[in-house]
Amino acid sequence: MSLTGELSRFVLSLDGTRLPEKVRAEAARSVLNWAGCAVGGARHPAIDAAVAALLPFAAGTQCSLLGRTERTDALHAALINGMSAHVLDFDDTHLRTLMHPSVPVASSLMALAERMPITGEQFLAAFVAGVEVECRIANAIWFAHNADWYITGTAGVFGAAAACARVLGLDEAQATHALGLAAAQSAGTREMAGTMAKCFIHGRAAQNGMLGALLAQRGFTAAASALEGVHGFAHVLAAKRDMDAITAGLGTDWELLQNSYKPYACGVVAHPVIDACLRLRQAHRPDPAAIARVDLRVSARALELTGITSPPDGLKSKWSLYHSAAVALVDGAAGEHQYTDERVNDPLVRGLRGRVVASADPSLAEIEAHATLTMVDGAVHEVHVDAVVGSAANPMSDQELGDKVRGLAVGILPDVQVEVLIGACRGFEALPDVAAIARAGVPAR
Amino acid sequence: MSLTGELSRFVLSLDGTRLPEKVRAEAARSVLNWAGCAVGGARHPAIDAAVAALLPFAAGTQCSLLGRTERTDALHAALINGMSAHVLDFDDTHLRTLMHPSVPVASSLMALAERMPITGEQFLAAFVAGVEVECRIANAIWFAHNADWYITGTAGVFGAAAACARVLGLDEAQATHALGLAAAQSAGTREMAGTMAKCFIHGRAAQNGMLGALLAQRGFTAAASALEGVHGFAHVLAAKRDMDAITAGLGTDWELLQNSYKPYACGVVAHPVIDACLRLRQAHRPDPAAIARVDLRVSARALELTGITSPPDGLKSKWSLYHSAAVALVDGAAGEHQYTDERVNDPLVRGLRGRVVASADPSLAEIEAHATLTMVDGAVHEVHVDAVVGSAANPMSDQELGDKVRGLAVGILPDVQVEVLIGACRGFEALPDVAAIARAGVPAR
Numbered sequence: 001m002s003l004t005g006e007l008s009r010f011v012l013s014l015d016g017t018r019l020p021e022k023v024r025a026e027a028a029r030s031v032l033n034w035a036g037c038a039v040g041g042a043r044h045p046a047i048d049a050a051v052a053a054l055l056p057f058a059a060g061t062q063c064s065l066l067g068r069t070e071r072t073d074a075l076h077a078a079l080i081n082g083m084s085a086h087v088l089d090f091d092d093t094h095l096r097t098l099m100h101p102s103v104p105v106a107s108s109l110m111a112l113a114e115r116m117p118i119t120g121e122q123f124l125a126a127f128v129a130g131v132e133v134e135c136r137i138a139n140a141i142w143f144a145h146n147a148d149w150y151i152t153g154t155a156g157v158f159g160a161a162a163a164c165a166r167v168l169g170l171d172e173a174q175a176t177h178a179l180g181l182a183a184a185q186s187a188g189t190r191e192m193a194g195t196m197a198k199c200f201i202h203g204r205a206a207q208n209g210m211l212g213a214l215l216a217q218r219g220f221t222a223a224a225s226a227l228e229g230v231h232g233f234a235h236v237l238a239a240k241r242d243m244d245a246i247t248a249g250l251g252t253d254w255e256l257l258q259n260s261y262k263p264y265a266c267g268v269v270a271h272p273v274i275d276a277c278l279r280l281r282q283a284h285r286p287d288p289a290a291i292a293r294v295d296l297r298v299s300a301r302a303l304e305l306t307g308i309t310s311p312p313d314g315l316k317s318k319w320s321l322y323h324s325a326a327v328a329l330v331d332g333a334a335g336e337h338q339y340t341d342e343r344v345n346d347p348l349v350r351g352l353r354g355r356v357v358a359s360a361d362p363s364l365a366e367i368e369a370h371a372t373l374t375m376v377d378g379a380v381h382e383v384h385v386d387a388v389v390g391s392a393a394n395p396m397s398d399q400e401l402g403d404k405v406r407g408l409a410v411g412i413l414p415d416v417q418v419e420v421l422i423g424a425c426r427g428f429e430a431l432p433d434v435a436a437i438a439r440a441g442v443p444a445r
Numbered sequence: 446m447s448l449t450g451e452l453s454r455f456v457l458s459l460d461g462t463r464l465p466e467k468v469r470a471e472a473a474r475s476v477l478n479w480a481g482c483a484v485g486g487a488r489h490p491a492i493d494a495a496v497a498a499l500l501p502f503a504a505g506t507q508c509s510l511l512g513r514t515e516r517t518d519a520l521h522a523a524l525i526n527g528m529s530a531h532v533l534d535f536d537d538t539h540l541r542t543l544m545h546p547s548v549p550v551a552s553s554l555m556a557l558a559e560r561m562p563i564t565g566e567q568f569l570a571a572f573v574a575g576v577e578v579e580c581r582i583a584n585a586i587w588f589a590h591n592a593d594w595y596i597t598g599t600a601g602v603f604g605a606a607a608a609c610a611r612v613l614g615l616d617e618a619q620a621t622h623a624l625g626l627a628a629a630q631s632a633g634t635r636e637m638a639g640t641m642a643k644c645f646i647h648g649r650a651a652q653n654g655m656l657g658a659l660l661a662q663r664g665f666t667a668a669a670s671a672l673e674g675v676h677g678f679a680h681v682l683a684a685k686r687d688m689d690a691i692t693a694g695l696g697t698d699w700e701l702l703q704n705s706y707k708p709y710a711c712g713v714v715a716h717p718v719i720d721a722c723l724r725l726r727q728a729h730r731p732d733p734a735a736i737a738r739v740d741l742r743v744s745a746r747a748l749e750l751t752g753i754t755s756p757p758d759g760l761k762s763k764w765s766l767y768h769s770a771a772v773a774l775v776d777g778a779a780g781e782h783q784y785t786d787e788r789v790n791d792p793l794v795r796g797l798r799g800r801v802v803a804s805a806d807p808s809l810a811e812i813e814a815h816a817t818l819t820m821v822d823g824a825v826h827e828v829h830v831d832a833v834v835g836s837a838a839n840p841m842s843d844q845e846l847g848d849k850v851r852g853l854a855v856g857i858l859p860d861v862q863v864e865v866l867i868g869a870c871r872g873f874e875a876l877p878d879v880a881a882i883a884r885a886g887v888p889a890r
Contacts, residue, residue: 046665053663057520059504075502148681153629177642184642185649187632191677197622197629197667200660204630215645218498220491222642232636236593 003228003246004183007133008175010250011162016125023254024429027127029401031437032425033092033261034102035066038085039421039441040336040408042067046087046196050080063114066441067412074111078160078210082107082203086152087196088336089318090265090408094258095366095392097138097151098268100202101259104156105130105163107206113435118167120431126163128256133179134159135255137227139245141238146190153188153201154237158227160209168217180222181212183233194308194316261396263389263404264334266318269302272369272388273321273358277328279383280373288330288352290376296325297361297370304360310353314340325371326353335407367391398426413443448673448691449628452578453620455695456607461570468699469874472572474846476882477870478537478706479547480511483530484866484886485781485853487512491532491641495525508559511886512857519556523605523655527552527648531597532641533781534763535710535853539703540811540837542583542596543713545647546704549601550575550608552651558880563612565876571608573701578624579604580700582672584690586683591635598633598646599682603672605654613662625667626657628678639753639761706841708834708849709779711763714747717814717833718766718803722773724828725818733775733797735821741770742806742815749805755798759785770816771798780852812836843871858888 063077082103137155161182165175185208188201234241311317326349327338367388373381387393409418421440508522527548582600606627610620630653633646679686756762771794772783812833818826832838854863866885
């Protein structure tokens with residue numbers, strides 16, 4: 001049997017009732033974080049533009065757009081909800097690979113759930129299977145792949161295809177073709193950083209995976225060797241690969257347990273710097289104008305991925321640890337409101353950003369950062385962060401995650417509805433119809 | 446200005462009224478060949494499966510599917526007509542790069558033409574601009590790209606985006622974003638050879654390019670350096686590249702003049718072998734059962750791309766020069782009816798296929814082949830083809846092209862309607878509304 005076929009068999013045969021309690025709990029946290037991000041991102045100009053362009057191509061009104069009043073069909077809902085859930089760069093992260101697991105899988109499954117009834121139990125098994133597939137494929141290639149590609153675009157599409165294949169009731173051969181059709185659409189280069197195209201790449205992973213499963217359901221074929229073949233996904237999109245990582249511990253080790261949730265609305269590698277600056281602000285209450293300079297020591301990857309010194313706009317500022325440090329010190333926050341055009345151009349933020357100096361320190365892990373404030377009066381304040389909030393060593397609590405979702409929904413959903421949404425996500429496994437989550441995420445017209 | 450921006454300017458500023466007569470004539474031949482292939486491919490099982498899967502997602506009935514009675518929206522029409530036009534592997538070829546120019550550009554433009562009026566003159570300029578963009582991008586990378594990728598999937602999407610950007614009236618910044626969104630979707634690995642996913646990759650180039658243009662029209666953004674940036678299309682999808690090829694002679698040298706049309710319904714590199722076997726059959730009328738062996742000498746690329754010795758089905762047989770040689774000798778033809786499951790399993794064809802021996806001869810160009818028949822009675826017949834039919838040195842005549850389209854439409858369109866279709870394509874430049882071509886390609890219900 002091909003490796004692609006082996007993954008299909010795993011996806012279809014996974015027994016959702018035997019999943020460990022920790023896996024079930026992490027699934028609920030992932031779905032809650034996904035829903036909150038989708039609601040919070042729904043009013044972004046990128047989503048406005050996409051909805052304006054795509055509503056004329058909506059085949060009916062079966063499906064909800066979280067955080068919005070328009071309705072569309074399942075394929076477009078998977079795309080647009082996926083874009084909303086990622087546009088703030090606030091969604092979950094599989095830290096080893098920097099995959100964002102929920103956008104492809106939850107966005108496609110939730111769209112299907114408004115097309116056909118899906119129980120909480122069915123959703124759970126399909127969600128876990130989809131996340132395993134995409135994260136395991138990511139494990140095989142990320143180290144020789146992420147410099148060029150957005151791994152959620154390229155590998156996430158397999159997760160969406162796998163999850164949809166399961167709930168659509170595909171047989172093993174059809175599910176293998178669905179994964180093949182995912183491979184045929186695998187795309188998204190890193191040149192798109194800081195543009196609307198980034199969230200598009202992520203949303204397309206959800207939509208394209210679903211499309212692959214829908215085609216395979218009707219007998220459409222692809223290569224059974226899509227993943228492992230010499231002209232297949234792993235060989236073509238990565239210079240090196242560790243294919244054994246795809247099946248090692250499959251069904252016993254759960255990648256979902258490595259999922260993490262961001263406390264801050266920007267590239268995850270800049271988070272230790274934010275933690276450090278927030279701690280300095282809380283301890284010393286420095287007047288931003290009295291800060292002479294901010295010296296940062298960070299991991300090499302942090303400087304590589306978030307090294308933009310003078311971001312031109314809100315989207316690009318998510319990839320600037322200089323901006324992140326400045327807003328953490330000025331605003332005492334790094335939520336979705338800190339990465340806007342307005343905050344980028346704020347004189348106080350811009351001034352302080354220009355006084356931030358960062359260097360890569362090879363001795364620092366990605367969850368670490370060191371920050372030193374030198375005040376105009378000569379005072380020096382230092383702090384070292386050794387395990388950033390949101391990392392596996394220091395995860396967000398359920399309470400913090402709920403508060404994050406509440407913050408994201410401000411001005412979009414009434415408070416009482418936010419609590420319904422949070423409750424539906426936390427208890428999704430017991431829902432007779434998970435579309436209740438999508439409905440809870442839609443504001444009254 | 447970025448290279449991506451420079452291409453956008455070219456696309457929007459091209460003066461269709463000043464195109465050389467030869468370019469206009471080749472555009473009409475390309476459109477005719479595209480329409481014939483779309484009609485001829487429309488009843489393939491791959492198209493049946495795609496239509497069954499996608500009709501529930503059709504937003505209305507604005508657009509035609511050539512060769513079929515169902516109707517759908519413009520985005521789905523671009524995909525499905527693009528798949529139909531490629532599924533027989535009978536569409537046009539830019540021989541240098543093996544790009545199939547018309548599927549992305551004509552399929553997307555024709556779908557838009559049923560959504561908004563497009564005159565023949567507008568279609569001409571947009572078609573030529575789209576073909577220039579995709580073929581020039583292909584020129585920059587094919588030599589370090591085609592081993593892994595289907596270049597019509599990866600580079601063709603730019604052609605569709607460019608053509609749609611022009612007819613949608615995008616400004617230069619928007620058109621640059623449309624090309625960026627094309628880059629964000631660039632996909633399709635060669636592992637899919639001989640599966641339905643191959644025509645899907647080709648059709649998606651049309652649909653995805655259109656989608657990029659529709660999003661950009663509403664203000665959606667992408668990287669202005671999508672093509673040339675260090676994490677952009679050319680660097681990520683090719684190990685080497687010749688970026689100067691993209692703009693050298695832009696607006697004066699026309700890639701469309703390098704377009705060619707297949708007389709045979711299979712991979713173009715196998716065509717010299719077919720020519721050779723057809724000539725041997727015509728000259729000697731050999732009884733297939735009396736042929737002891739067939740020795741072929743071919744170009745290295747022909748053996749690499751069409752080296753399948755025992756194809757399992759019709760789609761795979763398009764990549765077998767052994768099968769092509771056998772059907773040419775048995776049937777005296779290599780049209781769409783020779784690459785079916787039935788012909789693959791025919792005892793006479795299968796027997797002869799097993800007696801074909803092929804070797805790569807580095808002294809042979811891709812348009813050459815040498816064939817030797819050794820008969821059971823010891824007689825030996827030889828032939829050398831030095832310029833295959835359909836090559837630039839030996840192009841199909843207008844008459845041959847018309848007959849090809851007539852053959853493709855047998856059993857799908859009534860004869861009189863085929864002549865209307867041929868006439869509309871040949872004279873498309875004078876049409877007040879090019880949607881007349883799509884309408885002529887649809888059978889009565």
